[in-house]
Amino acid sequence: MGINKVILVGNVGKDPEVRHLDNGVAVASFSLATSETYKNKEGQKVTNTEWHNIVVWRGLADVTEKYVKKGNPLYIEGKIRTRSWDDKDGNKRYTTEIIADNMQMLGSKQSNEEAAASKPETASAPDIENLPAEEDDLPF
DSSP, rough: OOOOEEEEEEEOOSEEEEOTTSSSSSSEEEEEEEEEEETTSSOEEEEEEEEEEEEEEEEHHHHHHHHTTTOOOEEEEEEEEEEEEEEEOOEEEEEEEEEEEEEEEEEEEETSSSSGGSSEEEOOOOOOOGGOOOSSSSOO
């Protein structure tokens, strides 16, 4: 038994890429940057930025498509998932993603340009094992 829970607060690195599967299910992916700042032993301020690959499904993907843009501050909850596929040259490739099941836009309503931003949007992520086979031209 274990717990797989991730909570991130960061800024969107680029506009989300949204695609629709054959069955009409929407999936969006984007990068999220989290940063921490500290002083090193010389007293200099150091900032470390970590980039996270975020994947959202269904209703959250629809909200993401409409409202999430590069630079937006977001609160994300989800689980970490590593998956693999074979690229077009037959090499095994791996990616680690955050499958988000809760997202909240942060910042002022004016900057987000919609009143719905102050309310968290949730949707359940699908069972990854039952997804169609991945293609070589993954958008994330």
